[in-house]
Amino acid sequence: MKTLWLGAASAAVLISTAAPALAADLPDLSQTPRMGPWGFDMAGRDTAVAPTQDFFDYANGTYLKTLEIPADRSRYGAFDALQELSQARMRAVSEKAAANKAATGDEAKLGAFYRSFMDEAAVNALGAKPLASDLAAVRAVKTREEMAGLMGASMRKFGGSFFGAYVHDDAKDPEKYTAYLAQGGLGLPDRDYYLEERFKAQKAAYEAYVAKMLTLAGWEKPAENAKAIVALETEIAKVSWTRAEQRDDDKTYNPFEIAQLEQYAPGFAWKQYLAGANLAKATRVVVAENTAFPKIAAIYAKTPIETLKAWSAFNVVDQAAPYLSKDFDQANYEFRSKTLSGQPVQQPRWKRGVSAADNNIGEALGKLYVEAYFPADxxxxxxxxxxxxxxxxxxxxxxxxxxxxxxxxxxxxxxxxxxxxxxxxDKWRDYSALSVKDGDLYGNMERAAAFEWDYRAARLGGPVDDDExxxxxxxxxxxxxxxxxxxxxxxxxxxxxxxxxxxxxxxxxxxxxxxxxxxxxxxxxxxxxxxxxxxxxxxxxxxxxxxxxxxxxxxxxxxxxxxxxxxxxxxxxxxxxxxxxxxxxxxxxxxxxxxxxxxxxxxxxxxxxxxxxxxxxxxxxxxxxxxxxxxxxxxxxxxxxxxxxxxxxxxxxxxxxxxxxxxxxxxxxxxxxxxxxxxxx
CATH class of the missing domain: 3.40.390.10 (Collagenase (Catalytic Domain))
Incomplete structure (x- = not known):
């Protein structure tokens, strides 16, 4: 999927952020601010710069000179200002649903989801308790075969894998869905962060972050395991394809029967992995970075099982941290947003709440958004x-x-x-089978992930939904x-x-x-x-x-x-x-x-x-x-x-x-x- 833009969720300055839960002071959001009387901000130009010398600065220079990036953002501009309005509107829709005790169907689910996110006191009171079941599953692993199955199961909940799976339109038979596999295993933004001297400081900060998250989770030997985890991921980075290589649609289409894949990339229990991911019925997969697969599988095969377990435990905690108590959430923000992106301040909770709702039950939210704010003409x-x-x-x-x-x-x-x-x-997603509970943010996030994953996994081999x-x-x-x-x-x-x-x-x-x-x-x-x-x-x-x-x-x-x-x-x-x-x-x-x-x-x-x-x-x-x-x-x-x-x-x-x-x-x-x-x- 080729997008116009890929960016992080944005901040908002349009509305009050003081209320810790549901706000009653939302402004009228029905109108979108215009860019001058005929659609362009003439005052934002810098006419001291000739358009023939630097057109971008000529068109936008004065606006940029006075623009300050909000403290809870790592970038700001036209996209982000519009995203602010969208987030404010999503907040209004979500808070209306959350306050409506008579709501039914998708509106009730949206309301419960948002309330569970905004109930920060309940989340803080739980501390690390929500992690117990997932970390117990990691601790129970005895063999690499079991670990591969757990990595497959991570597709449906918090956790990680050396290989990513997904179900998508088959690029060479686009009327049906097929299973794809891609390289994975890295916790930093890109392989370059492990291999390039210019990212040495970020890599060191990552090791400290891994140790901190393992400590918060009560995992043994956090510093020692953090060092082993970063060393493991560095080995994976060395054999991983670059992002430029991953763009090639021809080179990333490599179909394998499961038996062929087991021979091509031995050392990883592929059948157990697929079974854990609810893809046991897959007889064929399309492998993306094919030459990396046997190398990553070999790294997996030689890595001590205790390191694999520590790696898996960290991935559970890292992914779950934004939905846990403040100590986890703050540590995640400090590294993921502040260290890696330079964002000085954590976003208000409501912004993260509407983003979570959009990411997990987005069409339930989107339907209400359209009804409230989209002009039909x-x-x-x-x-x-x-x-x-x-x-x-x-x-x-x-x-x-x-x-x-x-x-x-x-x-x-x-x-x-x-x-x-x-x-x-033209037709909206049906969320009736998704269970959303008040006071269970962690559970809501995992159930939403499992709901989405199982929805897609069940379509394997079936006809493509062109309306999606x-x-x-x-x-x-x-x-x-x-x-x-x-x-x-x-x-x-x-x-x-x-x-x-x-x-x-x-x-x-x-x-x-x-x-x-x-x-x-x-x-x-x-x-x-x-x-x-x-x-x-x-x-x-x-x-x-x-x-x-x-x-x-x-x-x-x-x-x-x-x-x-x-x-x-x-x-x-x-x-x-x-x-x-x-x-x-x-x-x-x-x-x-x-x-x-x-x-x-x-x-x-x-x-x-x-x-x-x-x-x-x-x-x-x-x-x-x-x-x-x-x-x-x-x-x-x-x-x-x-x-x-x-x-x-x-x-x-x-x-x-x-x-x-x-x-x-x-x-x-x-x-x-x-x-x-x-x-x-």
């Missing part, structure tokens, strides 16, 4: 915009001078088969699914600065139009292009066309790799390739669609800005924001999206219309010679 307006962008992509494919007629036919077939989902699902959504309506994001060949836009993103129903069309094309184009282009990025119109992973390109595409993609990757965001920290052009291509394609499509929307008439000039200038400003406004340094360094290693500034700067340097709109000349900071500009979609 926005869906129709979005459908029209999507149609415009699709038309622009059709025309752009026809005009490509580097693609052969044969491949163009296949590309048009794929585009014609795109499915579109807007705002919310991969995001909830309150999510500020969007995505493209290659196996479903669909683009999806949750309700919450259909607001300023992305989409303003009262705003200038040019800004809307630059905002939500660029997002729509971004998701459509994902179907034709360096990985999305490998799947056909039916979502099947197959090669539908001529060899010559593929070579031309790859040459342009490599050229584009070098532009990003040349950017040093922080001292010694560059953008990974291979890791971010798909998102970078989607940004470029998305903005090109937004421009094309805006031109068509004019119907041959000249674009109006608003506040001295031409139509094309306003499209580019609309795109730049979406990405304005700041990061704390630790968070940025983490993003550069883990996130397939480039930092916000370069989601603006680098694509537009490759768009001829930008040069015409702002008069960019050789020698300007935003100039790239025509021969060096990337021409993909």
């Amino acid at each position: 926005s869906k129709a307006k979005m459908e029209a915009l999507v149609s415009d962008i699709r038309t622009a992509m059709k025309a752009r494919i026809d005009k490509l001078d580097w693609m052969s007629p044969a491949t163009k036919v296949k590309a048009q077939e794929k585009l014609a088969k795109f499915r579109v989902k807007i705002a919310y699902p 959504w991969g995001m909830t309506p309150p999510t500020i994001n969007a995505y493209y699914s290659s196996t479903k060949n669909e683009i999806v836009f949750p309700a919450a993103i259909l607001q300023p600065p992305f989409f303003d129903p009262q705003g200038d069309p040019a800004v809307n094309y630059g905002g939500i139009g660029g997002v729509i184009g971004h998701e459509i282009t994902h179907g034709f990025d360096d990985q999305g292009r490998k799947s056909d119109g039916d979502g099947k992973l197959t090669d539908w390109w001529t060899a010559e066309d593929a070579a031309k595409f790859n040459a342009q993609a490599a050229k584009f990757g070098k532009q990003y790799a040349a950017v040093e965001v922080l001292p010694g920290a560059h953008i990974n052009g291979e890791l971010t390739m798909g998102e970078n291509i989607a940004d470029l394609g998305g903005l090109l499509l937004a421009l094309d669609a805006y031109h068509v929307s004019l119907g041959g008439k000249p674009a109006p000039v608003i506040d001295g800005m031409t139509g094309d200038q306003r499209v580019f400003l609309g795109w730049a406004q979406v990405w304005r924001g700041k990061y704390r340094e630790d968070r940025m360094r983490q993003q550069l290693v883990t996130d397939p999206h480039s930092p916000p500034k370069y989601r603006v700067q680098t694509p537009i340097k490759n768009i001829d219309a930008f040069y015409e709109a702002f008069g960019v000349k050789p020698g300007d900071g935003m100039y790239i010679a025509p021969a060096e500009r990337v021409r993909i979609w």
